[in-house]
Amino acid sequence: MPGLRERKKQRTRETLQREALRLIAAQGYSRTSVEQIAEAAEVSVSTFFRYFPAKEDVVLRDDYDPMTAQHILKQPAELSPLAAVRRGVAEALAEIYPAERDQILQRTRLVMTEPDLRARHYQELQALVTTLAEVVGTRAGRPAGDPAVRRIAAALAGVLSVTTFEWVEGGGAEELPSLVDTALAHLEAGLPL
Amino acid sequence: MPGLRERKKQRTRETLQREALRLIAAQGYSRTSVEQIAEAAEVSVSTFFRYFPAKEDVVLRDDYDPMTAQHILKQPAELSPLAAVRRGVAEALAEIYPAERDQILQRTRLVMTEPDLRARHYQELQALVTTLAEVVGTRAGRPAGDPAVRRIAAALAGVLSVTTFEWVEGGGAEELPSLVDTALAHLEAGLPL
Amino acid sequence: MPGLRERKKQRTRETLQREALRLIAAQGYSRTSVEQIAEAAEVSVSTFFRYFPAKEDVVLRDDYDPMTAQHILKQPAELSPLAAVRRGVAEALAEIYPAERDQILQRTRLVMTEPDLRARHYQELQALVTTLAEVVGTRAGRPAGDPAVRRIAAALAGVLSVTTFEWVEGGGAEELPSLVDTALAHLEAGLPL
Amino acid sequence: MPGLRERKKQRTRETLQREALRLIAAQGYSRTSVEQIAEAAEVSVSTFFRYFPAKEDVVLRDDYDPMTAQHILKQPAELSPLAAVRRGVAEALAEIYPAERDQILQRTRLVMTEPDLRARHYQELQALVTTLAEVVGTRAGRPAGDPAVRRIAAALAGVLSVTTFEWVEGGGAEELPSLVDTALAHLEAGLPL
DNA sequence: ACATGCGGGACTGCCCGTTCAT
DNA sequence: ATGAACGGGCAGTCCCGCATGT
Numbered sequence: 001m002p003g004l005r006e007r008k009k010q011r012t013r014e015t016l017q018r019e020a021l022r023l024i025a026a027q028g029y030s031r032t033s034v035e036q037i038a039e040a041a042e043v044s045v046s047t048f049f050r051y052f053p054a055k056e057d058v059v060l061r062d063d064y065d066p067m068t069a070q071h072i073l074k075q076p077a078e079l080s081p082l083a084a085v086r087r088g089v090a091e092a093l094a095e096i097y098p099a100e101r102d103q104i105l106q107r108t109r110l111v112m113t114e115p116d117l118r119a120r121h122y123q124e125l126q127a128l129v130t131t132l133a134e135v136v137g138t139r140a141g142r143p144a145g146d147p148a149v150r151r152i153a154a155a156l157a158g159v160l161s162v163t164t165f166e167w168v169e170g171g172g173a174e175e176l177p178s179l180v181d182t183a184l185a186h187l188e189a190g191l192p193l
Numbered sequence: 194m195p196g197l198r199e200r201k202k203q204r205t206r207e208t209l210q211r212e213a214l215r216l217i218a219a220q221g222y223s224r225t226s227v228e229q230i231a232e233a234a235e236v237s238v239s240t241f242f243r244y245f246p247a248k249e250d251v252v253l254r255d256d257y258d259p260m261t262a263q264h265i266l267k268q269p270a271e272l273s274p275l276a277a278v279r280r281g282v283a284e285a286l287a288e289i290y291p292a293e294r295d296q297i298l299q300r301t302r303l304v305m306t307e308p309d310l311r312a313r314h315y316q317e318l319q320a321l322v323t324t325l326a327e328v329v330g331t332r333a334g335r336p337a338g339d340p341a342v343r344r345i346a347a348a349l350a351g352v353l354s355v356t357t358f359e360w361v362e363g364g365g366a367e368e369l370p371s372l373v374d375t376a377l378a379h380l381e382a383g384l385p386l
Numbered sequence: 387m388p389g390l391r392e393r394k395k396q397r398t399r400e401t402l403q404r405e406a407l408r409l410i411a412a413q414g415y416s417r418t419s420v421e422q423i424a425e426a427a428e429v430s431v432s433t434f435f436r437y438f439p440a441k442e443d444v445v446l447r448d449d450y451d452p453m454t455a456q457h458i459l460k461q462p463a464e465l466s467p468l469a470a471v472r473r474g475v476a477e478a479l480a481e482i483y484p485a486e487r488d489q490i491l492q493r494t495r496l497v498m499t500e501p502d503l504r505a506r507h508y509q510e511l512q513a514l515v516t517t518l519a520e521v522v523g524t525r526a527g528r529p530a531g532d533p534a535v536r537r538i539a540a541a542l543a544g545v546l547s548v549t550t551f552e553w554v555e556g557g558g559a560e561e562l563p564s565l566v567d568t569a570l571a572h573l574e575a576g577l578p579l
Numbered sequence: 580m581p582g583l584r585e586r587k588k589q590r591t592r593e594t595l596q597r598e599a600l601r602l603i604a605a606q607g608y609s610r611t612s613v614e615q616i617a618e619a620a621e622v623s624v625s626t627f628f629r630y631f632p633a634k635e636d637v638v639l640r641d642d643y644d645p646m647t648a649q650h651i652l653k654q655p656a657e658l659s660p661l662a663a664v665r666r667g668v669a670e671a672l673a674e675i676y677p678a679e680r681d682q683i684l685q686r687t688r689l690v691m692t693e694p695d696l697r698a699r700h701y702q703e704l705q706a707l708v709t710t711l712a713e714v715v716g717t718r719a720g721r722p723a724g725d726p727a728v729r730r731i732a733a734a735l736a737g738v739l740s741v742t743t744f745e746w747v748e749g750g751g752a753e754e755l756p757s758l759v760d761t762a763l764a765h766l767e768a769g770l771p772l
Numbered sequence: 773a774c775a776t777g778c779g780g781g782a783c784t785g786c787c788c789g790t791t792c793a794t
Numbered sequence: 795a796t797g798a799a800c801g802g803g804c805a806g807t808c809c810c811g812c813a814t815g816t
Contacts, residue, residue: 005776005815033804044779049806081386115316122315123308129355140386150355151376152384158351162322162343183344190383191345193274193333226785237798242787391792391799398801419781430802435783467772501702508701509694515741526772536741537762538770544737548708548729569730576769577731579660579719612808623775628810 013051015041020058025106029059029114056120059110065131068092072135081136081152086184089160093177101176108168125161129153159183206244208234213251218299222252222307249313252300258324261285265328274329274345279377282353286370294369301361318354322346352380399437401427406444411492415445415500442506445496451517454478458521467522467538472570474521475546479563487562494554511547515539545573592630595620599637600685608638608693635699638689644710647671651714660715660731665763667714668739672756680755687747704740708732738762 019040023032034055038048052058072088079087097104111117130144132153137144144150163183167176186192212233216225227248231241245251265281272280290297304310323337325346330337337343356376360369379385405426409418420441424434438444458474465473483490497503516530518539523530530536549569553562572578598619602611613634617627631637651667658666676683690696709723711732716723723729742762746755765771 003816009777034806035804045806046780046808047778050778053806055805082384118319119312119316122318123312125315126311129351136386142386147356147359147372147376148379148384148386150359151352151379152386154351154355155348155380155384156351158322158347158349159344162347163340166340166343179340183340186341186344187348188383190381191275191341191348193329193335193341193345227787228785238787239798239800243797246787248786395800420783421781431783432803433801436801439783441782468770504705505698505702508704509698511701512697515737522772528772533742533745533758533762534765534770534772536745537738537765538772540737540741541734541766541770542737544708544733544735545730548733549726552726552729565726569726572727572730573734574769577661577727577734577766579715579721579727579731609808613810614808624810625775625777629774632810634809 012041012043012047016043016048016051017058017061021106024059024110029110029117054120056117059107059117060120060124064092064096065128067095069131069135071095072132073138075139077139080188081140082156082184082188084139085132085136085156086181086188089184090177090181093180097175097177101172104176105168105172108164112165112168121161125157128160129157132156155187156184159187205234205236205240209236209241209244210251210254214299217252217303222303222310247313249310252303252310253313253317257285257289258321260288262324262328264288265325266331268332270332273381274333275349275377275381277332278325278329278349279374279381282377283370283374286373290368290370294365297369298361298365301357305358305361314354318350321353322350325349348380349377352376398427398429398433402429402434402437403444403447407492410445410496415496415503440506442503445493445503446506446510450478450482451514453481455517455521457481458518459524461525463525466574467526468542468570468574470525471518471522471542472567472574475570476563476567479566483561483563487558490562491554491558494550498551498554507547511543514546515543518542541573542570545569591620591622591626595622595627595630596637596640603638603689604685608689608696633699635696638686638696639699639703643671643675644707646674648710648714650674651711652717654718656718659767660719661735661763661767663718664711664715664735665760665767668763669756669760672759676754676756680751683755684747684751687743691744691747700740704736707739708736711735734766735763738766 016037020032020037023036023040034048035045037058038045041048048058052061068089071091072085074091075084075087111121129150130153133144133150136152137146137149140149142149160180160183163179164176167174167179209230213225213230216229216233227241228238230251231238234241241251245254261282264284265278267284268277268280304314322343323346326337326343329345330339330342333342335342353373353376356372357369360367360372402423406418406423409422409426420434421431423444424431427434434444438447454475457477458471460477461470461473497507515536516539519530519536522538523532523535526535528535546566546569549565550562553560553565595616599611599616602615602619613627614624616637617624620627627637631640647668650670651664653670654663654666690700708729709732712723712729715731716725716728719728721728739759739762742758743755746753746758
């Protein structure tokens, strides 16, 4: 059981994130200063930076990657790397998507619009490449640094990113899980045109 | 033929870039301020920003993407998209690489090391995705926004980026054109492991 | 004649200094933030730091050293170094003291009280040592770096500093020029007890 | 004999100082944060500040002044103040110098280079003036606040400081005790040029 | 007693908009 | 009309003190 201190930290973090998203939704990202966010959450600016190393993190923070990794690792060994990823991602989305759909949509829209966030998003993409490389490498008994393994991871990350953007541009009309499945199937088939 | 004014602008730009790279090589990117660069080039800080919209651009500025696009568009129509890109990139590299190898190596090393530059690099990658999507779309008679086309572009960009990093990590031992060709061949073959 | 721009700068600098001293006199140095000073002078905090590299400088800024140096250099060549300094300082004080006595008293009181200012004051003393070494060296046809020259300068600076403090501690009862003359005469005589 | 608790405290202090100097030697003073030092010594930041009231103290902390005072007080009463100080300092240096020469050299080099440390050093100089004034006053049966006494102390402190710097600038080629003796002899002789 | 958390202030660096000088 | 200077504003880092919890 977490101590009182731990719980308070959790609460502060959540308050900061909530107030930040509220203000940003109202005024836009770049017109919302860290000072305003801190004020709304009733903490000082230094406290903000103790919780989030940079302004962007208050928007981007999430824990989807490790969870997705778990789902991929659970797939039967005889599946090809691309097939395993496709199924693992589908399972992860089934777990996350119903509850958080709207929040993800809002955040991704922000990421696409604001240059700063966009830049940071691509850095996260790099982290995704690393995670995927580890997973794919582990399944195949190859090191994560193996060029072939990293190429697979990079192609996957690229396709996933572009598919998320496709989803947002379409206004969320077609649902993300279905779009992702189509995209990964396309990649699995060798990207024919 | 460029007028005297044009040539002077060109000179200022080159001086800025040269002095910037010199200072950065000596002190590191983040420890080199724009003020120092401007001083070394004997212009004011505002002039710096007129030539380069942000500090990162003084390192990242190049014109490889459009040139690569031209080479891809020149490929015979019966080639598959991936095959056409593979050949086009090879031709572009043959043109650029011999003369500029060392400078590209130095700059990419910086990009990998410095967080700010890394973030910016991924933004450029996004531009590359757009460029590739246009080229691939044009060749196939499809719009650049077609999801399938964009997936191809994104996978290509991911693979190219990761291959460049592979090249730098290896210290440039194996040459970039050969690494890129291997990588694109792998993608063409459906990324088997 | 100074341009309009130059005069405006001068005005801003003076306003900042005046407002700073006013606030500090009222609230104390450490309880006066730069933000308050900037606000009172109706400029931004960044402007404050463009005029004064650190908070302490707004109190310590003056131009007495070079003026004193001029007066010393004017002394007849046959005077010993200590004698020349003694006379030069007396002349400089005659020029400065009548008009600025009270302001110097207030500022020195601050310097003695506030640890930050004290620290900075000793740095200025170091500058005085350098200035004196140059002047004494020039007069004697020796380099400013000559150890004997620097020792003279250092002893002078030490004695002058301690004399200024003596003046302030006495509440300004005995006047500074007279105290300084006594002190330098003592040093000239070999500091007998 | 110190209790176990006392010894542990001593160990923590030494660990902090050792780790601090190691990090500072590697990265420079201003680029080494208190957080890093605390981490390297495996204590919290607040613990650091319990042992050293400010960051600078971890470099400057030493106990030479009181020891020097003792040696001066031991000198025969018939010696003039300057002569007594000269001999006392020589004896103190004979005790300290052989073992600690290199560490003093390294620390003084830092003090000369880093602005923050420099400022603090001059504050220590002020403490030296006070100590010397007490010693000289005691020997002469005069109060430490006597202006003449303080002038002697100030001149001595100035000369000693400048001599230490001379030693460091010369790379330690000529040894400190010999330089100090020359300097104090010069002062004793009335600083002729 | 001891660590941790948080506040707050100094300061730096990037970048922008406006104003002045040529 | 082009370039430089100037001022503003915000992000982010670091030091350090006080309060709060363990």
